Amino acid sequence: xxxxxDTLVCIATLAGFASAQAGLDTFGITKFYPTKAxxxxxxSAHWANGNNRVITYAPDPDDPTGxxxxxxxxxxxxxxxxxxxxxxxxxxxxFHINSTITSKVAAQLFENTEYTAYYMRKGASGAAYGGxxxxxxxxxxGHASSGGNDCDATTYYGRFRNDGKxxxxxxxxxxxxxxxxxxxxxxxxxxxxxxLLPQNRWIGxxxxxxxxxxxxxxxxxxxxxxxxxxxxVSGGHWEKVGTVADTGxxxxxxxxxxxxxxxxxxxxxxxxxxxxxxxxxxxYKMVSIREIDMSAPxxxxxxxxxREPQIQVQQSNGAVHVFLDGSVVDESKIRWSDLNGKLLPxxxxxxxxxxxxxxxxGMQRKVVMLGE
Numbered sequence: 001x002x003x004x005x006d007t008l009v010c011i012a013t014l015a016g017f018a019s020a021q022a023g024l025d026t027f028g029i030t031k032f033y034p035t036k037a038x039x040x041x042x043x044s045a046h047w048a049n050g051n052n053r054v055i056t057y058a059p060d061p062d063d064p065t066g067x068x069x070x071x072x073x074x075x076x077x078x079x080x081x082x083x084x085x086x087x088x089x090x091x092x093x094x095f096h097i098n099s100t101i102t103s104k105v106a107a108q109l110f111e112n113t114e115y116t117a118y119y120m121r122k123g124a125s126g127a128a129y130g131g132x133x134x135x136x137x138x139x140x141x142g143h144a145s146s147g148g149n150d151c152d153a154t155t156y157y158g159r160f161r162n163d164g165k166x167x168x169x170x171x172x173x174x175x176x177x178x179x180x181x182x183x184x185x186x187x188x189x190x191x192x193x194x195x196l197l198p199q200n201r202w203i204g205x206x207x208x209x210x211x212x213x214x215x216x217x218x219x220x221x222x223x224x225x226x227x228x229x230x231x232x233v234s235g236g237h238w239e240k241v242g243t244v245a246d247t248g249x250x251x252x253x254x255x256x257x258x259x260x261x262x263x264x265x266x267x268x269x270x271x272x273x274x275x276x277x278x279x280x281x282x283x284y285k286m287v288s289i290r291e292i293d294m295s296a297p298x299x300x301x302x303x304x305x306x307r308e309p310q311i312q313v314q315q316s317n318g319a320v321h322v323f324l325d326g327s328v329v330d331e332s333k334i335r336w337s338d339l340n341g342k343l344l345p346x347x348x349x350x351x352x353x354x355x356x357x358x359x360x361x362g363m364q365r366k367v368v369m370l371g372e
Contacts, residue, residue, distance in 0.1 A: 025288050029116055030235030032206065032223075033292035039108055042067055042097050042273075044287040048084035055080065059103075066104035069096035071142050071274075087122075089281040097289060098140050100271035110136065111269030112210035112294055117287040118202045118230050121162070126280025128163040131197050136209045138272040143174040150174040151258035154266050155274075156246075158207035158222050162280070166191040168220045168244045172264060176253015182242035185250065189242065191224070202230030202285075206238060210294055211267060212245070218265055220244045230285065240364075311357060311366040313347075320347035320370065324357055333358045 023031050026043050035041060046062045053062070056077035060068035070078065074091035081087075088095055100107045119132040135142075139152030150173050157169040159179075165188035171177035181189040192198070204225030212219045220243065227237040251262040273289050275282075312323040322329045335356045336344040347353065348370055356365040 024235060025116065025290070027232070027286040027288070028235065029204075029232050029286065029288075030238065031114065031290070032208065033114055033294065036112070036291040036293045039291035040065065040099075040105060041291075042099070042287075042289045044084070044086065044285065047080050047086055047285070048082065050082045051080075052082040053080050054078065059101075064104065065099075065101075067097050067099050067101050069098040069101065069140075069272075070094070071096050071144070085283055085285045086287075087281060087283045088275070088277065090279075092278055093276060093282075094142060095275045095284075096138075096140075096142060097273045098271055100140050107271070108291070109269035109271050110273060110289060110291065112292050113208070113269075113273075114290050114292045115158070115207040115209075115273065115288070116205070117275070118204045118225075118228075118232070118285050119160075120202050120230070120283040121197055121199045122281035122283060124196075124199065126162050127278040129159070129161055130277040130280055130282075131162040132160040132203060132205055132282070133276050134158050134205070134207055135272075135274045135276065136207065137266045137268070137270050138274055139270050140272050142272065142274055149257045151255070151260075152270075154270055156209060156218070156220065156266060158205065158209075158220065160191060160197060160203065160205060160224070161188070162197045163188075164190060164192045164194065164196045166222060166241055168222070170246065170250055170252045170266075172252040172260065172262070172266075173255045173258050176255070178250065178252050180244045180246075180250060182244070191241065202228070204228060204230075204232060204236055204238070208292075210292065213247075215267060216265070217248070218246045218267065220246075232286070311355065311364055313355060313366075313368045313370070315370065318349075322355060322357060324359060324364070329357055 025031055026045055042065055046064060049062055051062055054077040057070050072092055072094045075093040076090040078095055079087040099110055115134055135155040135157045138155040141152055143153055153171045153174040155171045159167050159169055167179040167181040167188045169177050169179040178186055181187050183189050206223040208221040210219055222241040223238045224241050225236045225238055246265050248263055248265060255262050314321045322334055336347050337354045350371050352369055354365055354367050
């Protein structure tokens with residue numbers, strides 16, 4: 001069945017719901033949440049200023065915020081081509097965006113955030129754990145710390161790994177870390193049906209990190225765009241990869257010498273995002289990091305997705321029940337359509353149909369087969 005039909009039908013069902021758009025970012029990519037008022041966005045728009053340059057263990061003088069920071073262990077430098085892309089390579093390239101630097105603008109802390117970028121893997125080398133890797137809530141020195149005890153890593157990494165898996169990795173004290181995926185603690189779910197991360201192909205990532213439960217826990221959402229190939233017209237085609245939460249039962253390696261427990265939840269922003277990989281070549285473009293307003297209505301999300309594992313449909317005794325992550329959905333939040341876009345008064349008894357569910361996180365939908 002067509003992804004286009006899926007998308008158009010879902011958009012048609014929006015007429016029955018109150019839904020607000022958060023708009024598009026500077027690159028024309030859909031924002032899932034609006035930018036928080038009074039905060040400054042970091043974007044890679046200055047990579048397209050016509051200045052072909054290489055940044056090696058130095059700031060980028062063309063960054064209008066002054067937040068670009070290089071804390072690589074070994075690198076061939078960051079090649080910014082002046083046309084919008086940045087290429088990193090070498091043993092341990094670490095491209096930091098440190099919002100505590102005040103050389104050009106006021107400091108802020110990246111806390112509740114939405115990260116968006118497109119990435120291309122070049123070549124088959126590199127560690128299995130490398131790939132499209134972005135860290136949030138890191139200390140300004142990343143792996144290191146001003147006290148020399150490596151206790152300031154405090155990073156949650158969203159990872160589309162070279163070995164074809166995805167997870168969220170938690171590192172408190174470098175180098176100890178653990179990870180979580182949809183299957184649970186220290187598991188890594190397949191992202192490419194068992195295949196490795198593709199080469200020479202643009203892949204989009206959205207990585208949302210935000211506090212929940214009155215700032216006591218942290219939630220993570222990962223989305224992927226595999227259809228745009230680096231040209232995200234109409235905002236991109238975002239499919240949900242999975243969600244993870246740190247609620248206090250997530251330990252992270254040895255923390256001896258640090259003033260926190262192994263299961264500390266990283267609540268503060270700490271100021272730094274970083275993009276990294278290991279022993280391979282990664283190309284990035286259309287990068288944005290935004291503080292987001294979690295109280296505002298969210299946009300229509302994950303347009304064009306054919307993979308919505310959070311929705312389940314069950315039939316029993318002639319009735320159709322819709323579940324979202326195991327919980328039954330109220331009928332007032334459900335719309336049914338056929339695949340030609342015609343709204344249906346209720347679920348059909350047989351055949352293919354599209355079910356759209358309005359949630360607190362936006363519109364979710366799934367094509368399902370119904371039968372007596």
